Amino acid sequence: MICQICNFQGEGKKFSNHLQSFHKISSKQYTIDYLLGGNQNSISNPGAEFSGIIGGQTHRISAAVTASAIIGGKAITATKNETVYVPALEVVSGGINVTGSAVNKVNTITVASLTASIDCNLSNTFQFVAGAANTHVIATNINAGQVINVQVTQDAGGAGTLTFDSAFKWPGGTAPTLTASPNAIDLISAVSYDGTTLISNATQNYS
Numbered sequence: 001m002i003c004q005i006c007n008f009q010g011e012g013k014k015f016s017n018h019l020q021s022f023h024k025i026s027s028k029q030y031t032i033d034y035l036l037g038g039n040q041n042s043i044s045n046p047g048a049e050f051s052g053i054i055g056g057q058t059h060r061i062s063a064a065v066t067a068s069a070i071i072g073g074k075a076i077t078a079t080k081n082e083t084v085y086v087p088a089l090e091v092v093s094g095g096i097n098v099t100g101s102a103v104n105k106v107n108t109i110t111v112a113s114l115t116a117s118i119d120c121n122l123s124n125t126f127q128f129v130a131g132a133a134n135t136h137v138i139a140t141n142i143n144a145g146q147v148i149n150v151q152v153t154q155d156a157g158g159a160g161t162l163t164f165d166s167a168f169k170w171p172g173g174t175a176p177t178l179t180a181s182p183n184a185i186d187l188i189s190a191v192s193y194d195g196t197t198l199i200s201n202a203t204q205n206y207s
Contacts (some may be wrong), residue, residue, distance in 0.1 A: 130160030
């Protein structure tokens with residue numbers, strides 16, 4: 001077994017004695033509070049309390065950093081309290097800082113019984129194809145502060161229409177009319193401030 005703090009190698013009692021003598025921690029504390037997996041990771045001792053590293057390589061948590069964690073990746077140094085570090089993603093109290101792109105999965109809705117049901121717990125980005133008949137659009141599990149975008153594409157006939165559940169609120173109280181052209185694309189965008197209603201708008205006839 002390799003000590004992830006100093007690279008000492010030993011097994012069983014020898015390893016436990018090493019932790020106690022050189023790092024002043026027990027085997028249980030080393031396993032639970034310090035490191036799980038990974039290679040050549042280190043946590044400053046003493047000082048870094050209630051922090052840990054899961055996997056990855058050559059990570060380091062500085063002294064006096066409390067309640068933080070590094071997950072995966074390589075060569076990350078944690079210097080902030082109450083922070084979780086993930087490669088290209090730094091999550092901090094009060095916000096999220098992303099290095100690189102933040103990609104949201106597109107959820108494709110299957111229209112069933114002439115209804116397109118948008119489950120807001122599944123994504124923020126949705127799409128569906130409007131059939132020849134009228135499609136009724138409903139939204140479930142709306143979250144306060146959530147923004148959703150829904151791409152609606154006409155089928156080859158271009159004759160589909162939409163109606164909307166009362167949760168959707170439109171400028172002037174009037175819902176948009178779907179672009180009546182084969183394969184036409186309209187975009188519905190909405191934001192919820194209360195977790196109940198969706199303040200909505202539409203931009204239409206993309207080509």
